[in-house]
Amino acid sequence: MNRALPILVVVVSLLGIIGGGFLAFKKLSAPPAKSVTELEVKDETTDLTLEDSPYTTLVPGPSCEYTLNVSQIKRSPNSVEYEIVYKNGEGVTQGATGTIKPAGSTSASKKILFGSESSGKRRCDPDVSGGAITLRYRNDAGKVIGKANAKFSLVENGTSVLIDKLSVSFDKKATGKVLAMGTMGLPGAAPGKVSEGPYGVFTSSAAKLSPTVKISGSGDLYVWSGTSWGKVTGRTTNLSALVLQAP
Template sequence: MKRYLPLLLFLIGVLVLAAVYFFVIRKPATEETEEEGSIEVSLIDRPIASLTPSQDGHWLKLRIEKLLSGADSLDYELLYTLPDGRTQGVPGTIDLKGESQIERDLLLGSESSGKFRYDEGVKEGTLTLRFRNEKGKLLVKFSTKFHLQSAESRLTSADGRLVYSLAKIPSKTFFVTMETFGLANAPPGEVSAGPYGLFSSGQSAYPGTVELSGGTIYMLKGASWAKVEAGEADDIGIFIAVSE
């Protein structure tokens, strides 16, 4: 029996390596192939996403309009970074049958038996949307970083391209700056930057000056785009830069 022991150990080792290969190593390759197989969606046909902070800054209301045509389900994932460097996540899956828009309240923290624990000091994170067909195959993925701020005069996108300087710093008000993926209306030209959205926990107007590199700045006003003259804006909202 002892002379067969080395052979037995060798066979066990081969089986372990095979299991590691099939269940660990091959899985990322499958996911990568799935991502590469996604379709191209024009800017005007993309969904429009927003994250609106609650008055205490502990919740973000996810709103998605213009849902992707042909999609059967949606996977969303909100990841955010804590001051100590840890990453927390809020995942979810939504059946899109019969839906025209989606709203979800996402907690920056955790809940257990009706008791809430809030994560303090959250400033940045990532929102990812994955639209799938009825067979669960990925159609397209959208992802954007968001920036959560309060008690600051300069509101900035995570990539630093959009800067909105408030005329006055409002008290106890939270703001989120993010890319919104799609556009509600056709732009006045070729979009070179954006769309970027600024969303607030307050109900007031927040005038200020906006900076966005890449061309002429426009702001969505109702059903049309208005040119931002000299960088002066009468409120936050959705902004784009159009190449000249």
């Protein structure tokens, strides 16, 4: 029995090594679990069409205040999640995120601060020149069921503002902040087949603007008056929605 004992110990040790190696191999060869982020990215591939996208505006206010307005909300999302990303004059990326609850309504708005506020003291991010807005629709289970995004460009006391294929020019410096952006969706039924846009131009000034506007591409320029679309060439005071209608 004394001679058999060392042999037994060796056999048990070998079995332990083989078993441990098998378990390790099984663990290493198992597919990695998908993270929440990976699943989220997959959900977000569903872009809303122009017809389903909400009409979205970012209106400059006093100081570094902005109002995000979302209307013409379709597909009845449980919530609309917003993400605004921009760079300040120092090249530092900043942003604002949050959730808007339509609560059965087709419109909602949110006050946004391009900066920070603490103990009654406000610090505004300097020299913001533009950024991007992303909206995500979530259902009752919290799953993303659609998204839309657009860029915006911002000038202060400037003579022109550009965004994508839209150019806006003033005869003289426009007072205050002027923001040009893609509005994602339309405020009313399209005047025809839209080839470029929609865009919108918004200002912090109470004065009515009358710039020269142009959208690069082939087609006719149409602007929204508040109740209907009208064809224009060059100068206009109707800046809340602009599209290029395909010929």
